[in-house]
Amino acid sequence: MNYQSIIENIHQQIRQENHLGNLAAYIPELAEVDPDRFGIYLHTVEQDKFGCGNFEEQFSIQSIAKVLSLSLAIDLEGPSLWKRVGVEPSGTAFNSLVQLEVEKGIPRNPFINSGAIVVCDVLISHLKNAKAEFLAQIQKIAHNTGIKYNKEIAASEASNGYRNFALVNFLKSFGNINNDVEEVLDFYFSLCSIKMNCIELASTFLYLANYGRNPIDNGKIISVSNAKRINAIMGTCGFYDESGEFAYRVGLPGKSGVGGGIVAIHPGKFAIAVWSPKLNEKGNSYRGMKFLEQFTTDTESSIY
């Protein structure tokens, strides 16, 4: 299939359409991004690669990193992880405390903020230096030591993060945080501060399209079964309260971040990263959603 011309055509077409939505405004590092940035990168398990637009410029991947922390936590903790966090779509906003109260401190899934915070707590319990070891793991997966935490973003998140401070203390009040709340949040804010470009994002996530193995060296990162499970969680919970819509329109497991990035996986075929910073009202990239809908239509690559 001529992926290059397909992605270029869609990219061009969408650039000519109305560009709705808004930049994330709660920290300057997101609010000041050029709203017209628009990059795509497709990386197949056969190592074919296709880029278009601003695919070489790094952006804040934000919540997309939660897939990577989950991946490591499943590996380290095993099935007991699911006693502390569920795998169900939340039906509410990503930072809601309502469901958490009703469900006694067990977050609905690992991609809403509360669930990702519990995952950070799990990693801290397993690792001597969770922040450093997690980053080393990502760098190893991506074969790229240039992937780093961004201290300015992490500091901005922390200085505006009262809601996340509320979440971690709320979780702790239910006994679902074992480590120091400050340490957990420091890791969480660092996690969300990672910057990647579309190339790095697609390449890093390619193991989830390759049954848990790194396509470059065929090294096992996680088990086949866990790769499928992580994809399934992305398939039902990856887009906050728009997860059903994404499945309906795009038909791939994926994960979005408020920096405007989306990564999507076709198991056995490819990982694709899209970046466009303006968000729709559900907090997902406006153009990213449109691009991927057209892409899976044109390439007939919905998993459904």
Next chain:
Amino acid sequence: MNYQSIIENIHQQIRQENHLGNLAAYIPELAEVDPDRFGIYLHTVEQDKFGCGNFEEQFSIQSIAKVLSLSLAIDLEGPSLWKRVGVEPSGTAFNSLVQLEVEKGIPRNPFINSGAIVVCDVLISHLKNAKAEFLAQIQKIAHNTGIKYNKEIAASEASNGYRNFALVNFLKSFGNINNDVEEVLDFYFSLCSIKMNCIELASTFLYLANYGRNPIDNGKIISVSNAKRINAIMGTCGFYDESGEFAYRVGLPGKSGVGGGIVAIHPGKFAIAVWSPKLNEKGNSYRGMKFLEQFTTDTESSIY
């Protein structure tokens, strides 16, 4: 792949394990079913067929029929359907009124009771005699005029259906029911009363695995795109508040009913029906869930 021996092995293995859960108790027609019934039928798009256990005995398919009414409604109404019902997982019980109140009478998805009731209302608006024409459509898809509404079940549902009476009136109070509430509920209760055996269930749903076309005569039932969309909605919303768990453990789009039936689809490959009447606490067949988890593991047929 030797499907026959695989399904027989799993069937035998699960029969030897603890059989937890409870029969649906709210109407006698469900409460009095033999709890040990356990049938499986697999029907591939190449027309290979494999059965095991009580696959020839009819049971009440209940909510599984909601996929068929949705299929017809999408076809008749087009995209404007989605102004009246969403495609998001609900995060709550199948008959909850809470979310409906917060979201002003727009049901979260077409598979929770309120959403299925709206779909019935849509069909009544489009068809002269919705009940008869809908059944004729199913018979045509299944190439089987033996599929019928069950009057006893429908009457039992109606006589115990105060919650559904509440739902339809609540929907109407928000302006999201256009027809007479009694007529809408009569259709809804009839819809849920359909009986099929596993053979009929798998065969009827096979068009969703075959890109909208009937594999027998290649006749178009719905568009490719709508087939994918219905599969996607099953993938995120098919199992009430256990939809994420089903994706995580089984990895196929599917739909369950309180009669203990489950149908699951592998796009491009097969439809599979399982029936075992005892339900887990989320209202899905206890053995059906276990069977399908083992089946997609053994056959490596998760879509993720």
Next chain:
Amino acid sequence: MNYQSIIENIHQQIRQENHLGNLAAYIPELAEVDPDRFGIYLHTVEQDKFGCGNFEEQFSIQSIAKVLSLSLAIDLEGPSLWKRVGVEPSGTAFNSLVQLEVEKGIPRNPFINSGAIVVCDVLISHLKNAKAEFLAQIQKIAHNTGIKYNKEIAASEASNGYRNFALVNFLKSFGNINNDVEEVLDFYFSLCSIKMNCIELASTFLYLANYGRNPIDNGKIISVSNAKRINAIMGTCGFYDESGEFAYRVGLPGKSGVGGGIVAIHPGKFAIAVWSPKLNEKGNSYRGMKFLEQFTTDTESSIY
């Protein structure tokens, strides 16, 4: 105290101020009332009487009648009534189904719609002809056979009452309605259709200011203790989600209706009725609230 000049002064003053709010719009009988009607009537336990403005014109007392049905139900059913309905403020809108679902069909208090519907069901269980006997009881309390149900209003309520149909069916689904849902609603809509003028309203409610006895003939209507309890429930639950505000600003137990009426009680002293049809956003009479706040300030008659 010179009550007459006080109420006239406040009446005049408020007529000169901005008149905000809106008429109830859901039935024509309420939507077409002259919004400038404004009547007051004060009736003391010593049988002193003071009127001002449109106090002789009848209006739909709506939910105010719920106090009278509760009064009769407490008398007939005794304390077991409180197994089926609570005495707590709801913290939500008068017709919400959310709390009812969470609390398994036990309405928070007898003045929200669901609670008043349960009270109707209780009366039907105790009386041969609840509608007729209840009206006779009110006529007897008021020494006034001119008080009647209004068939047009009841019919309008019924034809627009999908939400109340939803409520009664929802209650029945929890087993908290013993009689036929149609009969219960017919009584409920009739109850809400009663018309009174301010004179009749204040006189009818005077027994609650007089320790359960009719001030005219000293006949016991309910026990001292039940009179205090009904006043207490009005004091905490009489104004839907503005009950705290009414206590804070006015400081009397009372009850409002969407017809723009408010009745308030000073135990041992008086009953006062105010009518002005435009409602604030919480559904209580805009001018009625203002009048009573000024009245209890000027007369130092808050119970607090």
Next chain:
Amino acid sequence: MNYQSIIENIHQQIRQENHLGNLAAYIPELAEVDPDRFGIYLHTVEQDKFGCGNFEEQFSIQSIAKVLSLSLAIDLEGPSLWKRVGVEPSGTAFNSLVQLEVEKGIPRNPFINSGAIVVCDVLISHLKNAKAEFLAQIQKIAHNTGIKYNKEIAASEASNGYRNFALVNFLKSFGNINNDVEEVLDFYFSLCSIKMNCIELASTFLYLANYGRNPIDNGKIISVSNAKRINAIMGTCGFYDESGEFAYRVGLPGKSGVGGGIVAIHPGKFAIAVWSPKLNEKGNSYRGMKFLEQFTTDTESSIY
């Protein structure tokens, strides 16, 4: 009225009845109190005083102190206070975050935890040293410099206070906390740590029964109008999700604390303090509720 024999009789009678409920268990200072302590003190505006049982032993007044901080905050901040906190009963538990999320960070009333935390924030904004000045104010009202914060209790609260840490950060995320969260919580935990005996409690609260004036020296503490308003808020919100029940059974404005204390006010007549540490399931003193119900019945002193 022979108050002394009345309170002694009720005290004796209740001591002979079943003693249900449980001690507050979340901090050792409450969990280790002798559950059989039971004291009463009645202080009239005419300075008559009546005590019974363990009325001379200090206990942790906990949330009762929230009335005193509110009293000072109303005085300092004026009506703009009500832009930041409401006066409505919550209909939910005292430490729920659900309603706070739905209502965008505006606590329902000043007696649930979130509301009391906002009141602390208001006091910190008005006072140079809120902790010291607030205590001085209470000592002045009570004519008693022996009233102190208890450092052990405050430290215990802080070390177990994750839910309150969650609340203050949640409030801050909505912009409803202006000061440092640590400082606000330190004040809040100190406030809740105050110990008084029944004599001190009744005497301190007597100004609310005396129209805002100290009955000893007739000095104005707050305005008549604010005294009535605080009583009204106690009348509708003083007992968490049992406020309606307290009005129904007792009929006085009042406030409870998890230390087992209750203070109740009869405007124009008296303040009464009761202490018995075992709490019913709503978190209010089991014997305290029973005592006051019998007391207002025997003395006919319900305000309703």
